Amino acid sequence: MGPKSNLPQPDIVGRALERIGxxxxxxxxxxxxxxxxxxxxxxxxxxxxxxxxxxxxxxxLQRQIGxxxxxxxxxxxxxxxxxxxxxxxxxxxxPPRVEYALTDFGRxxxxxxxxxxxxxVEHEGRLRAxxxxxxxxx
Amino acid sequence: MGPKSNLPQPDIVGRALERIGxxxxxxxxxxxxxxxxxxxxxxxxxxxxxxxxxxxxxxxLQRQIGxxxxxxxxxxxxxxxxxxxxxxxxxxxxPPRVEYALTDFGRxxxxxxxxxxxxxVEHEGRLRAxxxxxxxxx
DNA sequence: CCGAATCCAGATTGATACTG
DNA sequence: CAGTATCAATCTGGATTCGG
Numbered sequence: 001m002g003p004k005s006n007l008p009q010p011d012i013v014g015r016a017l018e019r020i021g022x023x024x025x026x027x028x029x030x031x032x033x034x035x036x037x038x039x040x041x042x043x044x045x046x047x048x049x050x051x052x053x054x055x056x057x058x059x060x061l062q063r064q065i066g067x068x069x070x071x072x073x074x075x076x077x078x079x080x081x082x083x084x085x086x087x088x089x090x091x092x093x094x095p096p097r098v099e100y101a102l103t104d105f106g107r108x109x110x111x112x113x114x115x116x117x118x119x120x121v122e123h124e125g126r127l128r129a130x131x132x133x134x135x136x137x138x
Numbered sequence: 139m140g141p142k143s144n145l146p147q148p149d150i151v152g153r154a155l156e157r158i159g160x161x162x163x164x165x166x167x168x169x170x171x172x173x174x175x176x177x178x179x180x181x182x183x184x185x186x187x188x189x190x191x192x193x194x195x196x197x198x199l200q201r202q203i204g205x206x207x208x209x210x211x212x213x214x215x216x217x218x219x220x221x222x223x224x225x226x227x228x229x230x231x232x233p234p235r236v237e238y239a240l241t242d243f244g245r246x247x248x249x250x251x252x253x254x255x256x257x258x259v260e261h262e263g264r265l266r267a268x269x270x271x272x273x274x275x276x
Numbered sequence: 277c278c279g280a281a282t283c284c285a286g287a288t289t290g291a292t293a294c295t296g
Numbered sequence: 297c298a299g300t301a302t303c304a305a306t307c308t309g310g311a312t313t314c315g316g
Contacts, residue, residue, distance in 0.1 A: 209289080
């Protein structure tokens, strides 16, 4: 986002870490630590990713995110709503309809999320191998 | 993987999602779902990020990652090792020394991780506000 | 009918003490 | 120094139930 592009080193992580500040690293007041605490959750990233496609109903989310129980989906959505990343809209209809959508703030996560997705897709072969060997050992 | 680069829209997420495939979205066989399951853990991202700086000893990691207990640090490191993202090296010395470092595979996560860090730093103000209001409500 | 709250069993996490 | 053991606490998820 920042037009700060004349840095000599191509070390993307180094650059990002420099921007974090001069903290030792990752102590609990560090914003990166805090941010990861919000996102690094079993369902949160998947819900955000699902909503990147656009506004969705509760039941659509439940169908698309395989394995999520209604309880955890609701819980995850409520947390995202509290954090200002997702908006919840209730339609007073019968049968009831509830829709969820990313807020503007939520949409700012599209780049990091897409980056993670691309990583997963790019390394699918190795990942599947890792996961397979993990299962065989229990 | 496919060199499919003549898409008209600059929608980074849409592009990433298209590259995931034509799956409905995020079912449990989807590699994105699987990959997130490996990474979306309370400590995993922080440990990986800490190791982006370079090779580190166990105690250095514990000091830098505020709040992590030895049990969870060991558990997280062992999982990362099993997944091929981190390498563990034991030096037969007294006192004992164990060092951890990212593997080549682990380093492929530098871009997504940096992207997340930049997001956190860029939105630090709003994030801190969100976290503050969360604490006040319990 | 759809969205969500409750209850309870099982898994996960964490603080602390301890060992090689 | 680098972990393991132990036990308490928290979190998770599925079944069931409720409410509009």
